[in-house]
Amino acid sequence: MSHDASPRPLLAQAPAAPLSGTHRVPGDKSISHRALMFGALAIGTTAIEGLLEGEDVLRTAAAMRALGATVDQQGPGAWRVAGRGIGGLTEPADVLDMGNSGTAARLLCGLLAGHPIFSVMTGDASLRRRPMLRVTDPLSATGATFWTREGGRLPLAVRGATDPLPLDYRLPVASAQVKSACLLAGLCARGTTRVVEPEPTRDHTENMLRHFGATVRVEDTAEGRVIELEGQPELRAAPILVPGDPSSAAFLLVAALLVPGSRVTIANVGLNPLRTGLFATLREMGAELRVENARVEGGEPVGDLVAAHGPLRAVEVPPERAPSMIDEYPVLAVAAASATGTTRMRGLAELRVKESDRLAATAAMLAANGIAVSIEGDDLLVEGTGGGIPGGGTVATHMDHRLAMSTLVMGLAARAPVAVDDAGFIETSFPGFADLMNRAAGNKAIRPA
Ligand SMILES: O=C(O)C1=C[C@@H](OP(=O)(O)O)[C@@H](O)[C@H](O)C1
Ligand SMILES: C=C(OP(=O)(O)O)C(=O)O
Known part of the structure; x- marks a missing residue:
């Protein structure tokens, strides 16, 4: 959506069936x-x-x-x-x-x-x-x-x-x-x-x-x-094969971890080690998440991610991991909301200068849906429920695609539907997001509000 288009509110609710199947996310x-x-x-x-x-x-x-x-x-x-x-x-x-x-x-x-x-x-x-x-x-x-x-x-x-x-x-x-x-x-x-x-x-x-x-x-x-x-080198044209974006795969992945009974494969995801901090963190939280068909394509490591629902526990995410998962904190916060214990994500100052103030906006997203959350300095603390997420809130996305997608993932895992005021900015990085999630869920779990 360009900045002068009208807002597109969307709503997500628990799907009738678990998420399943093999899917591909758009290019990195x-x-x-x-x-x-x-x-x-x-x-x-x-x-x-x-x-x-x-x-x-x-x-x-x-x-x-x-x-x-x-x-x-x-x-x-x-x-x-x-x-x-x-x-x-x-x-x-x-x-x-x-x-x-x-x-x-x-x-x-x-x-x-x-x-x-x-x-x-x-x-x-x-x-x-x-x-x-x-x-x-x-x-x-x-x-x-x-x-x-x-x-x-x-x-x-x-x-x-x-x-x-x-x-x-x-x-x-x-x-x-x-x-x-x-x-x-x-x-x-x-x-x-x-x-x-x-x-x-x-x-x-x-x-x-x-x-x-x-x-x-x-x-x-x-x-x-x-x-x-x-x-002043002479750059010579060279073919480029763009892998699936790990930052986009993160949304389907976290949805599969949170919705009971789910198991999905996300094929052809870029696995550059400077991008995979979220995957390491989710594994530390106890996620069932593995890579199949690991290979190198177009000079970048690539693989198929296989993820299944299961319980998660809170962790402390160290500040030095931030660059390798800088765009994934909003969706990690959603995973942390349903984990057992309090997750502390440290050193998130850079989130304040993204498409929105993502530190404040992520805290507001969780608070609007019944999750206790606080900001201490540059750290975000999320008190996991150890069970479901209450939901029921409407979240202001502040022109921020990652906030919009994280909120809708939360809606899939929440007891009451969750809405976003404007999903239009999802088009900046993940065209077809709602359709893909609905294909994985086998129904219209995400629809216009
Ligand atoms: O170089 C890039 O392609 C990006 C770098 C990161 O920003 P910063 O360089 O501001 O950390 C990231 O948040 C952004 O989505 C993409
Ligand atoms: C921060 C992001 O992108 P950019 O800085 O390119 O707007 C993002 O995609 O989460």
Whole structure:
């Protein structure tokens, strides 16, 4: 849904039958954005299979077109990008609207910093609230000039550097978006770009850079993970196979764990170890969850997830695990609500700057449905019932797709139906979410409110 569409309330209730069957979730959002961007920078035509056709990724496709790349859909999930080469993007004739997508906006800042062109970028009301100084500050050291609205918010304007300098930057927060923005700018700079991250974050950018022929070195040191990129490589078009998004699989997975009698298989899920913190946490909670057919496809580990209903117990989730499950806390909180004992999720400051303040919104989602919850500093504490979730609440989703989907998963496991005020933003990352859940449940457990 774009930000001016009317709200779409939905309601979820306990399904008449357990969840079952084998299902596939849409392509990985992080990899899809990057595939389009790298395709646009490469020489030749990049063929992408399994691209996520969610609104966030379609914003990136539109931006790459506006910057001069040729981007075509050949069939469902099958896309072709004819690139312009490093430094070859051309000035866009109009404002670049990145919709609801932080990843699209921040990675694009990196690309634009490295090209001597003028651009203006905006987004929807959610994205216009999110902090951009975390990318514009370090990227300014390339020689690019950024102008932002008060507080470093969108809309922003940027004049990219004519002869960009390589960055040497230590990330103040663990953020794959900031890391990737620096590396994308570094592609256009002469010399070595160096980024140090305090905790390792998803490494799809590094993997894809190598896949397209760039030289990237990664080393774990006492100061953190050091990533070095040799600037101005010739990126050569390379085929991309996008795996199913583990962050989307999380919703069906948690629903299967919570709805009695359920057993589902989610085929072809990306299992990059920097994305699988939720799966490790659920196993610690006692979940029956295993991987079948583990394999490597398109340079990323992939497998089929098999999950079955069973009792869960509370755990403490350490802060250093946050980067590997940063988008999964709302749905983990739903699992924690039905576990035995109090789950403490530590170090969640970054959740405050997502599509919504996800820390506050997750607490409100649970509280509206009869679960005792509290926030202590940057920690979220959820008092599990050890049995069912009362439900019966209506949850404000604040333009946040993950809040909407987590709420609907809770409704499937609750005693009374649970509603969301607006499910439209689910289209940003998981088109067909309600249909897929209803197929797994064999009935209309999720329907318009
Ligand atoms: O690089 C990426 O593709 C992403 C990085 C994460 O954001 P941060 O870099 O802000 O942690 C994550 O929340 C987002 O959904 C996707
Ligand atoms: C935080 C998310 O995405 P983005 O930052 O790209 O808006 C998300 O998908 O949960």
